[in-house]
Amino acid sequence: MDRIYLYNLPGHLFLGLVLIRSKSRCSKKKTPKLVTIKESRRFMIDCFKALNVPDKHAVAQADLLVGADYRGHFSHGMNRLEMYINDLAINSTDGCAEPEILKETKATAWVDGHNGLGAVVGNFCMDLAIKKAKDVGVGWVCAKGSNHYGMACWYVLRAMEHGLVGMSMTNTSPLMAPTGAKEAALGTNPISLGAPAANCDSFLLDMATTAVAVGKIEIQRRKGAPLPDGWAQGPDGKVTNDAELAFNTACLMPLGGSELNAGYKGFGLGAMVDILTGVMSGAKYSTQVRKWTHTGADIKADLGNVFIAVDPNCFAPDFEERMSDFNCRLRGVQPTDPKKPVMIAGDKETKNMENVDKAGGLEYLENQLKTCEELAKRLKIKPMKFI
Numbered sequence: 426m427d428r429i430y431l432y433n434l435p436g437h438l439f440l441g442l443v444l445i446r447s448k449s450r451c452s453k454k455k456t457p458k459l460v461t462i463k464e465s466r467r468f469m470i471d472c473f474k475a476l477n478v479p480d481k482h483a484v485a486q487a488d489l490l491v492g493a494d495y496r497g498h499f500s501h502g503m504n505r506l507e508m509y510i511n512d513l514a515i516n517s518t519d520g521c522a523e524p525e526i527l528k529e530t531k532a533t534a535w536v537d538g539h540n541g542l543g544a545v546v547g548n549f550c551m552d553l554a555i556k557k558a559k560d561v562g563v564g565w566v567c568a569k570g571s572n573h574y575g576m577a578c579w580y581v582l583r584a585m586e587h588g589l590v591g592m593s594m595t596n597t598s599p600l601m602a603p604t605g606a607k608e609a610a611l612g613t614n615p616i617s618l619g620a621p622a623a624n625c626d627s628f629l630l631d632m633a634t635t636a637v638a639v640g641k642i643e644i645q646r647r648k649g650a651p652l653p654d655g656w657a658q659g660p661d662g663k664v665t666n667d668a669e670l671a672f673n674t675a676c677l678m679p680l681g682g683s684e685l686n687a688g689y690k691g692f693g694l695g696a697m698v699d700i701l702t703g704v705m706s707g708a709k710y711s712t713q714v715r716k717w718t719h720t721g722a723d724i725k726a727d728l729g730n731v732f733i734a735v736d737p738n739c740f741a742p743d744f745e746e747r748m749s750d751f752n753c754r755l756r757g758v759q760p761t762d763p764k765k766p767v768m769i770a771g772d773k774e775t776k777n778m779e780n781v782d783k784a785g786g787l788e789y790l791e792n793q794l795k796t797c798e799e800l801a802k803r804l805k806i807k808p809m810k811f812i
């Protein structure tokens with residue numbers, strides 16, 4: 426059976442996620458408390474509306490979060506709700522703000538998110554990029570004044586629905602130490618690229634540019650287990666295997682880890698994201714970006730995002746058929762373990778969605794359900810119902 430464990434780390438942006446596989450060892454299984462997608466969405470919409478977020482914006486933000494839970498990225502679903510609510514409550518995010526186009530060409534647009542909700546800014550920008558890609562083959566939209574926009578692939582999926590190749594990136598609060606540095610100067614800066622393939626198949630990459638999320642370090646800490654090399658640094662800037670020290674230092678290593686293991690490539694990718702988002706959009710970048718905690722932040726995030734849509738028909742014919750063949754070739758290579766066929770980007774999330782459909786709902790952890798109960802009381806809304 427697959428179990429997902431989540432950990433909230435006070436004072437840090439991250440919510441960690443680990444998937445622990447245990448074969449039918451758990452004979453004394455507790456019946457899981459399931460929440461339907463519809464009910465989870467209703468609950469989140471009600472939370473946002475309780476803080477005077479207009480219906481349309483509340484729906485956009487709730488759809489993003491429930492979409493992340495459905496895909497198995499629980500760290501970016503309901504778990505983020507409280508942080509968004511706290512930001513709205515102290516007015517560090519403006520739930521009513523509408524994005525505005527500042528400058529435009531046929532293929533590009535520069536947008537001011539006016540400190541609106543991440544999904545509101547993101548959907549607006551990607552829809553604009555889609556329109557431009559349909560008109561002139563490519564749409565490249567850069568936003569400043571944005572907020573945390575959740576899982577990067579959410580916007581890419583929008584472009585893929587139109588048969589377009591989509592890309593999306595955002596900068597985030599500093600947590601990654603550049604190769605050779607003692608302190609964090611970049612965020613986990615995710616990248617997503619999606620390409621539609623024939624027969625409803627696709628390739629959908631969506632990844633942070635750090636080696637792991639801080640939550641994985643917390644899990645090792647709770648277990649009293651050491652960290653593998655390449656995850657995190659201690660205060661001296663050296664790789665640490667001490668989970669306690671790593672947790673307190675909050676300095677993640679880039680994708681790849683140490684210099685020897687080419688971690689500078691992950692550093693380069695994280696920096697690339699910040700250039701295309703923070704620097705290019707006129708938003709905050711690198712160490713200018715605020716820290717973000719569970720209690721919310723008292724200053725605006727002013728994050729930068731980028732959304733790109735490309736019409737593959739502008740290039741070689743039969744893109745989707747070629748993508749389908751491409752995917753088959755990757756999935757079809759001989760696996761090292763015959764029981765574990767090779768997956769491509771997006772396959773894990775597809776499996777997660779199938780599992781949720783089969784189960785009939787989302788299985789949230791007890792601590793998440795408790796937070797929801799407290800939120801319902803605090804915002805005076807109907808508590809979440811279980812199946």
Ligand SMILES: NC(=O)c1ccc[n+]([C@@H]2O[C@H](COP(=O)([O-])OP(=O)(O)OC[C@H]3O[C@@H](n4cnc5c(N)ncnc54)[C@H](O)[C@@H]3O)[C@@H](O)[C@H]2O)c1
Pocket residue numbers: 498501573574575576577578595596597613614615616617629630631632633634638768769770771772773774
């Ligand atoms: N908005 C933000 O500030 C922010 C910051 C960081 C991450 N995120 C989001 O967090 C989510 C999780 O990011 P992550 O880096 O932990 O993702 P991850 O490590 O779970 O997956 C990264 C990618 O690898 C693919 N993948 C996973 N296992 C695979 C395997 N065995 N073989 C082949 N491909 C495989 C996945 O399909 C995915 O495309 C993403 O949605 C990301 O956008 C958001």
